[in-house]
Amino acid sequence: MLFLAMWTGDIMFENTYELIVFILNFIGIYDPIYNVFEMFGLEYLLRIIIVLAEIAALFVFILLTVMFLTWMERKVVAMVQARYGPMVTGPRGLLQPVMDGVKLIGKEDIIPAKADRWVFTLAPFLIFIPALLVFIPLPFGESLIISDLNVGLLYIIAISAISPIAILMAGWASNNKYSLMGAIRAVAQDISYTIPLALAAISVVLLTGSLSTVDIVTAQSGTWFGFIPKWFIFLQPLGFILFLIASIAEMGRIPFDFQESESELVAGFFTEYSGMKFAMFFLAEYAHLFSVSAIVVTLFLGGWSVPFLSSIPATFAVLIPIISLAAFVIKTYVIIFFAMWLRDTVPRMRIDQLLNIGWKIMIPLALLNLLATAILLTAGVF
């Protein structure tokens, strides 16, 4: 009933907060609770509690996802490399991430003697928090969004741009030449690849006329001629490729893993970190992997929209919101799998080659793409 009403458009929610309030109303406990809070004049406190609950749920979701991703990465690598991967802890090694966490918590937290203690300690948090903040305007499904910012895309790009600062802090504070070089590489790379990333995203914004992620997804629902989904990948094939490459560079994965460069710089900017601080970098890396893949899906692969749902009989319409969440997660995992697959197949580039490609090929192409989109839009083709 509830879902049917949602799907048919009788009830629409802007974000998860409204959804939660609606569900509480639906089972009839919202008013009593509200009255209790009103008695003490603390209505705003209820709102804060609900928002905190949302954030807690998101946090748990991200942590579980990251744990699963580390397991998945190992399994995918193992598949490609003709190995088994983790098999001992839990069924098919599923509990391996838990064991890793336990091990990392149990490790001694070493701060090098000549390190800048404050900056050294602050850096892991500064890299982890933006990795979480990026999730706020991400639409996971119908109504499943923490906050539908009207500048959502800009917010995402701006928040992602904080992580180079944290990396530079980590690299500088470690007082280690490998760390410093890794940090310098990472910053050079992030700056050069954020530009094509943003330019490719702006092309999409031109098409939708809105920076809100929900608007971008809604613009991609439906089909052309009844069989081609109205995803922006078909309108922006070049933009998609540029965005994907730039995203992988932003994630810092092979072939662009210069912040780590294991065989050259030992472990890059987190060479000196151990224990939970190291785990923070690790968590941030995988949270980043998920969020960036989710942004690719949102911008180019239709987000949570499922193209052929209108042909489903009305009796199954109850399932549609769940299907939308599932569609989003599946699409995201396809991109994640691609990134993992790429990591196993190609070698790392060289830093000057990376920058050459970024500045000499990616940015001109992205500008060209933007120009072409604008011209076609003005000509009324799209």
Place this chain on the structure above:
Amino acid sequence: MESDELFINMGPVHPSTHGVARFKLRMDGESIKECTPVIGYLHRGTEKIGEMKTYLQFIPYTDRLDYIAAFPNNYAYVKAVEELAGIEVPLRAEYIRVLTMELNRIVNHIVSIGSLLMDLGAATMIMWGFRERENALQLFEMLCGARMTFNYIKPGGVREDIPDGFIPKLNEFIKDMEKRIVDYEQLINGNEIFHMRMKNIGVISGKDAVNYGWTGPTLRGSGVDYDLRKYEPYSIYPDLDFKVCVRKEGDSYARFIVRMDEMKESLHILRQVVDNMPATKLISMAEYGISPMTGTPTAVSTYFPRIFTPPAGEVYSRIEAPKGELGFYVVSDGTTKPYRVKIRSPSFCNLTAIPSLVKGLKIGDLIAAFGTIDVVLGDVDR
């Protein structure tokens, strides 16, 4: 643009220095201004040990020189001793020796290419390579009970005959390997980034390479047609049909391709060895109670006498090991122990060219160039 010099100490503990090589790098940003290799971290005084042990006792120590490919080490020393003492070797033993050495050449090139790719950031090749290497190591295990340090080749022959079931397994390995080499080429050689990283990097002319004392696949990558198996034939190599793989470019890519081609040639040699192996079970003259020294029956056990005294004299004997020319200079003063053992190891001579090879390149290129030179530190430091 000039900036402050950065001194980086790379190694002896570093993920991609293939053991304990150490480089003192003077860097200008990412570019190498000067590279000074420092060796000696694995020095075990092997040459001195040679003077302290009897002729037979020293054979296991040679296994520890180039531990990736130990059969050629055994053979090079044993060949020197045989030349010194004038020992005759049955034909079947020579066939078995060549079989083991060529099999070991394949293993060496697999490890070399695999670790090169791992240094470049593509870890898949080494896993695939180790899968095939495992099959080869099992063959070695069947042959002599050891997987890496064999102590198998003895003066006058080999320690034991080929066990039952060895030849079918070897044929299986050859068949499998032919397919795998195609796989490797598709994985590595079809990759644009790999070409970007390898071509025109670490270029050395044939003349310079000869002046540096380069030998083996590294020299042949610079267009010098030099292979001791062909031009100073020993053992049964004159009877075998194989070609010397040479590339003209002299860059990292050429050295890599030479190794790939040599694996194919080694498979070709292995097939000939299997087909032409003499059926007689005579693998060592000493096995039948014939003194290798005098050719007359002796009372010693069925094995080679533990202590024997070659006539006073000196001999320099060299072979084409997988990494290049491996020479043993053995001086006998007519006692049970050598007066002097000098080892001319290919890794050491090839390593000396690193400073000029990587001048002006990036750190990533140093790793790539070092990987293509294929150095084992046990062989460098002795």
